[in-house]
Amino acid sequence: MTSFLTSRRMRGGLTGVAVAAMVLTTAACGGTTRGEDEGSDAGAEATASADPDAEIPADLAFAFLPKQLNNPYFDIAAEGAESAVAEVEGELNVTGPSEASASSQVSYINTLTQQGAEVILTSANDPNAICSALDQARSGGAKVVTFDSDTDPECRDLFISQATSEGIAQAQIDIMAEQIGGSGQVAILSATANATNQNAWIALMEEYAAEEYPDMEIVATVYGDDEDEKSFQETQGLLQTYPDLKGIISPTTVGIAAAARYLSGSEYKGQVALTGLGTPNQMREFVKDGTVTAFALWNPEELGYLAAYAGAALAAGQITGEEGETFEAGELGEYTIEADGTVVLGEPTTFDADNIDDFDF
Incomplete structure (x- = not known):
C-alpha cells in the first residue's frame, strides 16, 4: 500500500518552497524537533x-x-x-x-x-x-x-x-509585505475570538509587523467564527469600512477560502492582496485565477x-x-x-502558482 506520506514525497514532498522565516523558529521555541x-x-x-x-x-x-x-x-x-x-x-x-x-x-x-x-x-x-x-x-x-x-x-x-507560533506569524507577514511593497493598511480575518492559536499568531504578527514593516498598518481584526458565510460577510465588511485596504491576512483555512471567494467575484480582485493559511486543494482555483498570489500551511x-x-x-x-x-x-x-x-511537526510550505499542483490535500 502506498501511504499518504510516500505518495506526497513522490510528488515532491513537503520541502517545496519552504518559508524562509521558519529557519529561525526552532531556536525561538527553545527545544528540538x-x-x-x-x-x-x-x-x-x-x-x-x-x-x-x-x-x-x-x-x-x-x-x-x-x-x-x-x-x-x-x-x-x-x-x-x-x-x-x-x-x-x-x-x-x-x-x-x-x-x-x-x-x-x-x-x-x-x-x-x-x-x-x-x-x-x-x-x-x-x-x-x-x-x-x-x-x-x-x-x-x-x-x-x-x-x-x-x-x-x-x-x-x-x-x-x-x-512555532513565531514562524507561522512571521511567514504570513512576510508574504503580505512582499505583495504590497511593505506598506499600507492590512486587516486580519481570524476564526473565533477565543481560539488559542489564532490569538497567539495575531499578537506575534502585530509585533513582527511593527518591528520589520513600520509602514504596514494592521487596522482591524475581525472574526468569521470559522464559518464560511460569516467569513465571507466579514471580508465584505472590511473592504467597505477600509476603502484604502491593501491586504487581508486570514490565518484560518475557512476564512482564507471565503475571503478568496468574495475577492474573486469583486472589483477588488487583483487589487487587494490576500494571504494566510489554507490547503492547496481549496485554494488552487484562486491561485490560478489570480485572486491569491501565495499562502502557507503545513x-x-x-x-x-x-x-x-x-x-x-x-x-x-x-x-x-x-x-x-x-x-x-x-x-x-x-x-x-x-x-x-510540546512537539513541533515541522516547517510549513509556501504555496504559489509554481508549486501548488505538486500537492494534493
Whole structure:
C-alpha cells in the first residue's frame, strides 16, 4: 500500500518552497524537533521513568475531537489520525460539535470519558473552557493530546504544534509585505475570538509587523467564527469600512477560502492582496485565477497522524510527556518532546502558482 506520506514525497514532498522565516523558529521555541535530543538532565530523568521499548497495546480506543465537524482542515487531519490508528491496530471515533464555540466540546469530552476513550485527540476552541472535562478524562485513565490549538498545559499530556507560533506569524507577514511593497493598511480575518492559536499568531504578527514593516498598518481584526458565510460577510465588511485596504491576512483555512471567494467575484480582485493559511486543494482555483498570489500551511494530515502516534506512545508508556523524551511516529520518524510538553511537526510550505499542483490535500 502506498501511504499518504510516500505518495506526497513522490510528488515532491513537503520541502517545496519552504518559508524562509521558519529557519529561525526552532531556536525561538527553545527545544528540538525530529530527534535532535540535546541530552539535558531533565530529558534523561524523564526518559528513565518511561519505557521506550514498551509495545503499543492492541485495540486502543482513540477519539478525534476537532473544533468542529465538516471543516475541511479537520477532515484532512482526521484522515491522518485514521491512518496512524490503523497502523497501531486501534479503533478511532471521530466526533465533535457543528459550531466552533468556546464550550461546545465539553459535552463530547464528558461522553468520551463515559465511553472509556483511552486516547483523546482534540483541538481546543478555547484555552480554558474544556480543562475541567479533560481533567476528568485523565483521572479516568485517558491520555490527552491537543493539536493545532492548545489548552492549558496542565490539562493535557502533549500538544502537537504545527510549527512555532513565531514562524507561522512571521511567514504570513512576510508574504503580505512582499505583495504590497511593505506598506499600507492590512486587516486580519481570524476564526473565533477565543481560539488559542489564532490569538497567539495575531499578537506575534502585530509585533513582527511593527518591528520589520513600520509602514504596514494592521487596522482591524475581525472574526468569521470559522464559518464560511460569516467569513465571507466579514471580508465584505472590511473592504467597505477600509476603502484604502491593501491586504487581508486570514490565518484560518475557512476564512482564507471565503475571503478568496468574495475577492474573486469583486472589483477588488487583483487589487487587494490576500494571504494566510489554507490547503492547496481549496485554494488552487484562486491561485490560478489570480485572486491569491501565495499562502502557507503545513500538512494537516501529517498533524493528525503525529497526534495519534503521540497518543499511542503515551498510552503504551513509551513516553510520559516530559521534555527530552523521544518517540517514533510511524513514517514521520522520530520526534522529541520540547518544553511544556510540546512537539513541533515541522516547517510549513509556501504555496504559489509554481508549486501548488505538486500537492494534493
